[in-house]
Amino acid sequence: MRARAAVPLDLGECALITAATNLLLAAPGEDGGFHVPNIGEFFPPAIAFEGTIFEFNRITLVRFVAALVLCTLFWLVARRASLIPGRAQNIAEMGLDFVRVNIAEEVLGKAHARPFVPLLTTLFFAILAMNITGVVPLLNIASTSVVAVPLILAVVAWIAFVYAGIKAHGPIGYLRTSLFPSGVPWPIYIILAPIELISTFILRPATLTIRLMANMLAGHLLLVIFFALTNYLFVEASGAVKAVGVVTFGAAFAFTIFEIFIAALQAYIFTLLTAVYINLSQEAH
Amino acid sequence: MDSTTLAEVSGNIATVGYGLATLGPGIGIGILVAKTQEATARQPEVAGQLRINMFIGMALVEALGLIGLVAGLIF
Amino acid sequence: MNDVMTLAAEAGEVPEGIWLFIPPLYDVIGSLAALALIAFVFVKKVLPTFNRILDERTELIQGGIARAESAQAEAKEALEEYKRLLAEARAEAGQIRENARVEGTAIVTELRTKATDDAARILENAQRQIEAERQQAAVSLRAEVGTLATELASRIVGESLADAARQSRVIDRFLDDLEAQTVADNA
Numbered sequence: 264m265r266a267r268a269a270v271p272l273d274l275g276e277c278a279l280i281t282a283a284t285n286l287l288l289a290a291p292g293e294d295g296g297f298h299v300p301n302i303g304e305f306f307p308p309a310i311a312f313e314g315t316i317f318e319f320n321r322i323t324l325v326r327f328v329a330a331l332v333l334c335t336l337f338w339l340v341a342r343r344a345s346l347i348p349g350r351a352q353n354i355a356e357m358g359l360d361f362v363r364v365n366i367a368e369e370v371l372g373k374a375h376a377r378p379f380v381p382l383l384t385t386l387f388f389a390i391l392a393m394n395i396t397g398v399v400p401l402l403n404i405a406s407t408s409v410v411a412v413p414l415i416l417a418v419v420a421w422i423a424f425v426y427a428g429i430k431a432h433g434p435i436g437y438l439r440t441s442l443f444p445s446g447v448p449w450p451i452y453i454i455l456a457p458i459e460l461i462s463t464f465i466l467r468p469a470t471l472t473i474r475l476m477a478n479m480l481a482g483h484l485l486l487v488i489f490f491a492l493t494n495y496l497f498v499e500a501s502g503a504v505k506a507v508g509v510v511t512f513g514a515a516f517a518f519t520i521f522e523i524f525i526a527a528l529q530a531y532i533f534t535l536l537t538a539v540y541i542n543l544s545q546e547a548h
Numbered sequence: 549m550d551s552t553t554l555a556e557v558s559g560n561i562a563t564v565g566y567g568l569a570t571l572g573p574g575i576g577i578g579i580l581v582a583k584t585q586e587a588t589a590r591q592p593e594v595a596g597q598l599r600i601n602m603f604i605g606m607a608l609v610e611a612l613g614l615i616g617l618v619a620g621l622i623f
Numbered sequence: 624m625n626d627v628m629t630l631a632a633e634a635g636e637v638p639e640g641i642w643l644f645i646p647p648l649y650d651v652i653g654s655l656a657a658l659a660l661i662a663f664v665f666v667k668k669v670l671p672t673f674n675r676i677l678d679e680r681t682e683l684i685q686g687g688i689a690r691a692e693s694a695q696a697e698a699k700e701a702l703e704e705y706k707r708l709l710a711e712a713r714a715e716a717g718q719i720r721e722n723a724r725v726e727g728t729a730i731v732t733e734l735r736t737k738a739t740d741d742a743a744r745i746l747e748n749a750q751r752q753i754e755a756e757r758q759q760a761a762v763s764l765r766a767e768v769g770t771l772a773t774e775l776a777s778r779i780v781g782e783s784l785a786d787a788a789r790q791s792r793v794i795d796r797f798l799d800d801l802e803a804q805t806v807a808d809n810a
Binding site for chain 3: 302306312315316317318319322323326327329330331333334337338340341344345346348355356359380381384385388389392406409410411412414415416419472473
């Protein structure tokens, strides 16, 4: 007995509901002023176990909630997976196939894709789930906006492509093909090798980290600014200035949609770049 | 000798530095995506490979912008 | 590690500079735990299940296609068999017809031969009979000639003593009569 959804919500309606709820939940600033969010947003006070290594704060909590929800959803779908898919299984399969076909097989080729599909799938869905909590009304913070999660994911990606390169060429061979690309006259190697070293082994994971973190950070700050501004204008401003609140609410709504899109895009880019780096490590220069 | 201050600007110069750092990557990514669009319009069947090359180029170009952001925050 | 914790991870304190990009230890452990959970669920449970379903589905479709192909091949084989039997039956029928015709001709020829033989035999019989009757006639004629001769002789003897000339005249006349009679018989 499956209940049919009466009217499916499209992205705009979802974003509208999300924006409205966020607005209602937006914390009022200090009396008489507008509380401008700053970087302190991302370092909230600890909720429990303060001072030990198990300390967790709001962001860590949100991170666990996201992970649990993701795992529960997929576990439920996988438990009753049948040969002819129902709706939920169809959606899950669409997601999994997107990673497998559009990312893994397109970049690595059908033959070599198989060993890396689990890694890429985990990366994609972990980042997507953790990014999307930035717009979910009660959670309101993307746990990828502090540096821990992007850093660990980038280290995982780094291990993956170095491992792929070493498996394909052997350790010395891998260093040689990546630091000394062929087709270049040898004096240039003196400048090229350090540049390649920094670019390949340091910059790649660093840019992966910072790209993900900065996007989520900026997105969150924008959303907070617009919601707080709307709240302040509607509640505490005087007279005609309230009308500007409508404009800022419109901007908040637009940025919610934009933020959902950026969440998915950043997950896609992270996973795609990991696949690309694996591919580049595997092929001989 | 006592120097007279004529004008004063206060604030964080790191933000100005980052603002300058976004110019190059902005133009770079713009050109990259534009060229990919053009090439896809000419030959749609290789769109997949073109898109992958665009992302590789974008990763390299965006790195400079991100280094600008980080450098402003670290130093 | 202590530095990280005391400098940057105090409740709500905002790190400066480089510490912005170095996660506090509790954060690292927390995210490792969350990511390990996601990785475990995906790699151990979700992906093998979906891979198994995909493989089953492929095999079902492929199996279905293979079965359809084999059924088609069987049908083609049956068609070939049927055509072959039909050709054989037709050949046999033709041969039977051929045999019948040959036999018919043979029978006709045989009958004709037999009829010819019969005719020949009847002819031969008839001729033999005619020959036999001729012989018989000749024999009876010879007997009659005897009788006639005797009669003539008696007549001659009756008359002979009278006249020798008349005798020869009677003989000549008798021989001419006899000859004429023989010619008339023979004609």
